[in-house]
Amino acid sequence: xxxxxxxxxxxxxxxxxxxxxxxxxxxxxxxxxxxxxxxxxxxxxxxxxxxxxxxxxxxxxxxxxxxxxxxxxxxxxxxxxxxxxxxxxxxxxxxxxxxxxxxxxxxxxxxxxxxxxxxxxxxxxxxxxxxxxxxxxxxxxxxxxxxxxxxxxxxx
Amino acid sequence: xxxxxxxxxxxxxxxxxxxxxxxxxxxxxxxxxxxxxxxxxxxxxxxxxxxxxxxxxxxxxxxxxxxxxxxxxxxxxxxxxxxxxxxxxxxxxxxxxxxxxxxxxxxxxxxxxxxxxxxxxxxxxxxxxxxxxxxxxxxxxxxxxxxxxxxxxxxxxxxxxxxxxxxxxxxxxxxxxxxxxxxxxxxxxxxxxxxxxxxxxxxxxxxxxxxxxxxxxxxxxxxxxxxxxxxxxxxxxxxxxxxxxxxxxxxxxxxxxxxxxxxxxxxxxxx
Ligand SMILES: Cc1cc2nc3c(=O)[nH]c(=O)nc-3n(C[C@H](O)[C@H](O)[C@H](O)COP(=O)(O)OP(=O)(O)OC[C@H]3O[C@@H](n4cnc5c(N)ncnc54)[C@H](O)[C@@H]3O)c2cc1C
Ligand code: FES
Ligand code: FES
Numbered sequence: 001x002x003x004x005x006x007x008x009x010x011x012x013x014x015x016x017x018x019x020x021x022x023x024x025x026x027x028x029x030x031x032x033x034x035x036x037x038x039x040x041x042x043x044x045x046x047x048x049x050x051x052x053x054x055x056x057x058x059x060x061x062x063x064x065x066x067x068x069x070x071x072x073x074x075x076x077x078x079x080x081x082x083x084x085x086x087x088x089x090x091x092x093x094x095x096x097x098x099x100x101x102x103x104x105x106x107x108x109x110x111x112x113x114x115x116x117x118x119x120x121x122x123x124x125x126x127x128x129x130x131x132x133x134x135x136x137x138x139x140x141x142x143x144x145x146x147x148x149x150x151x152x153x154x155x156x
Numbered sequence: 157x158x159x160x161x162x163x164x165x166x167x168x169x170x171x172x173x174x175x176x177x178x179x180x181x182x183x184x185x186x187x188x189x190x191x192x193x194x195x196x197x198x199x200x201x202x203x204x205x206x207x208x209x210x211x212x213x214x215x216x217x218x219x220x221x222x223x224x225x226x227x228x229x230x231x232x233x234x235x236x237x238x239x240x241x242x243x244x245x246x247x248x249x250x251x252x253x254x255x256x257x258x259x260x261x262x263x264x265x266x267x268x269x270x271x272x273x274x275x276x277x278x279x280x281x282x283x284x285x286x287x288x289x290x291x292x293x294x295x296x297x298x299x300x301x302x303x304x305x306x307x308x309x310x311x312x313x314x315x316x317x318x319x320x321x322x323x324x325x326x327x328x329x330x331x332x333x334x335x336x337x338x339x340x341x342x343x344x345x346x347x348x349x350x351x352x353x354x355x356x357x358x359x360x361x362x363x364x365x366x367x368x369x370x371x372x373x374x375x376x377x378x379x380x381x382x383x384x385x386x387x388x389x390x391x392x393x394x395x396x397x398x399x400x401x402x403x404x405x406x407x408x409x410x411x412x413x414x415x416x417x418x419x420x421x422x423x424x425x426x427x
Contacts, residue, residue, distance in 0.1 A: 001164060018164035018207065021198075040157050042195050043346070045261060054235075054264040060194050061265070064164050065187075065211060112260065130345045131259025 003067040007032070008076025016063045023047045025063035026073055034074040034104050038133070045132030048105035049073050055112035057131070074104035077111070087111050087149045094154065096145035098136035106132045110146045120150060159197035166209045170295050170324055173210050177320040178297050180206045186322060187211060188231060188270035191262055216269070216324060219243055224330060230269025230323045234281075235260070237268060247328055249336040249356050253284045256338065259346045269323045272308070275315045275369065278348045280340065282309060282370030283362030287354040290328045296321035309369040334358055335425030339417040343404070350404045351413040353393075355421040366397040366414055373397075376418055386427045390419035 004013045007030060014029055026032045026049065035058060038046030042060040049058045050072040077085040087107050090096065097103045106129065113120065113128035120128060125146045126139070134142060144154045167173035167186075177184055185204035187193060188211055196202040210216075216231035219240045226247055228237070237243060237254035244251045257263055257271070257280050271281045272292065282305075290305040296318060303316045310316055317323060335357035340349045352364030353373070361373040361380075375395035379388060394411035401407050 017161065019159045019161055021158070024158075040198070042191070042262070045259070048261060051264075055261045056264055057261045059198075060191060062164075062190065062194070065190065065209065109261065112264075127345075128260055131261045 001064055003064055005066050005068060006070045008072060014063075018062065018064050020063045021059055022049070022061040022063050022066050022071070023058035025066075026058060026071070029063075032073050032075050036101055036104060038101065038105075043133070044102070044105075045109060045129075046102055046105045048108045048132065050108055050112060053112065053115055055109045055131075072108070074107060077107065085111070087114075087146070090145040090149035091142070094141050094145040094148055096137065096142040102132060102134040102136075106134065106142060110142075110149065113146065114150055118150060119152070120147070122147060157198040159194070160200055160203045162197075162204055163206045164209065165206060166212065170210075170213065170216070170322055173208055173213075173322050174296050174320055176206070176208045177322070180208075182319055184208055184319075186273075188267040188273075189233065189265040190270075191258070191266040192270060192274040192276065210322070217267075221246075222327075226328050226330060228268055228326045228328065230267065230272075230325060232268050234258075234263035234266045234268070234271075238263065246330040246332055247288070249288065249331065249338060249354060250281070250284050250328065252336075253280050253338045253340075253354060256280060256340050268326060272326065273315060273317060273323050275309050275311075275313050277309075277312070277367060277370050278365045279370065280338075280349060280352060280354075280364060283352060283364045284338070284354040285326060285328065285362075286370055286372050287356045287360045287362035288328045288331070289359050290326050292316075292323055293325035293327065294321050295324045300324075302327075306372065309371070312368040314369075329359065331356055331359070335427065337421035337424040339421045339424075340364070341413055341417055351399075351410050351417055353414070353417040353421045355418075355425050357425055357427070361418065361421070363393075363397065363414060366394070366399045366410060368398065368400075371397065373414070373418060380422075380427070386419060386422035389427075390415050390422060393418040 036046040038044035047059040184206040187209045216229040218229040220227040340352040349364045354362040375392040393414040399410035
């Protein structure tokens with residue numbers, strides 16, 4: 001089936017099998033390997049991307065379901081090669097990552113969270129990232145990074 | 157994990173969805189948010205040969221004020237339920253429970269119609285719709301019919317929907333300021349309820365994961381209507397239930413949890 005969608009601002013048209021998952025479309029058809037597969041069972045959030053600005057787990061969406069829609073992956077977040085997105089910058093400044101495997105999904109889930117709730121409390125951030133697992137950081141620095149990206153004071 | 161191959165059809169209307177269901181019969185499945193169906197298909201526990209995507213029927217995504225009741229389109233996503241101002245004011249139990257379904261990513265995709273049609277006893281919202289005495293509005297080739305929530309869940313993952321029918325709307329009473337409570341017991345963030353309770357004052361008590369279907373706590377409702385205290389009513393919470401054991405909990409633990417959670421629900425709701 002032919003699908004046409006926008007990925008990171010670029011129009012894409014592809015002929016795909018209906019059973020192709022969005023995450024496999026992004027990684028293997030488009031070569032956008034920034035989106036990771038962690039659990040493959042809709043639990044870990046490593047595969048999180050934005051569809052029309054909202055976080056979704058791309059291992060649980062068919063590519064054909066994204067036909068006509070606007071998909072953003074981690075590769076499409078930064079405004080330019082020189083400049084990071086404020087959320088990426090905050091993760092870097094606050095050590096919100098160690099191995100980095102969960103990071104693309106974590107960053108996109110956080111971007112979606114702030115779009116819905118621009119001034120979250122710490123609890124809002126923790127609940128808002130419920131769908132993303134991190135095996136390294138213990139979450140504290142991720143939460144700090146998201147609060148900082150929302151323009152809030154965070155203790156060092 | 158990759159689902160088995162299937163044909164994909166996009167239904168431009170409810171009429172077309174039902175036509176396609178009649179045409180393909182048992183081999184076809186509707187696809188709404190896909191957050192129950194796709195995980196099953198990836199595990200090959202479901203292998204429909206045709207998927208009929210109704211996910212784009214945006215005219216079935218609404219929350220409408222209809223006098224004494226609220227009408228909710230079947231394609232309304234959990235995220236909309238949790239944030240809708242009318243639901244927050246007039247049916248806070250549903251809005252609150254919806255905010256406890258899975259995680260934000262799941263709530264951006266999953267729909268009310270999907271979770272009800274799936275009929276999983278572990279799901280949160282069937283118990284809520286049962287507690288509220290909701291009504292399901294169903295469309296099919298033989299026209300439109302209404303089924304009370306109490307008659308809708310007929311067996312494990314089975315509902316009153318015929319294979320060529322689609323759930324199009326759910327009707328719920330406005331509860332305004334009446335007492336309510338939603339208790340979901342789990343061990344980790346994001347998990348399904350090990351046991352859960354939905355209580356709506358003046359309507360009913362719904363139980364999550366206490367049997368093969370979403371169910372009402374009839375014994376508790378009877379006790380309350382004959383004037384029992386919260387503690388006495390909660391003591392009979394496991395009567396008439398049939399929970400199963402799994403890695404999370406034994407039958408005994410679930411029966412115990414039902415009593416504890418019903419008591420907490422009744423106390424929180426001011427009974
Ligand atoms: C990681 C994860 C965690 C989750 N956690 C929870 C949780 O804590 N609590 C909870 O309650 N749920 C949970 N869910 C399930 C979630 O709520 C699903 O969204 C919901 O169960 C199904 O809705 P859907 O729109 O995705 O349905 P789909 O998966 O598209 O469909 C489910 C079934 O219903 C049928 N169907 C769908 N719409 C209709 C309709 N309008 N008429 C007739 N048949 C229809 C389909 O054919 C299919 O058989 C979780 C899911 C995931 C992936
Ligand atoms: S890989 Fe999609 S949620 Fe884990
Ligand atoms: S940084 Fe390693 S999993 Fe999160």
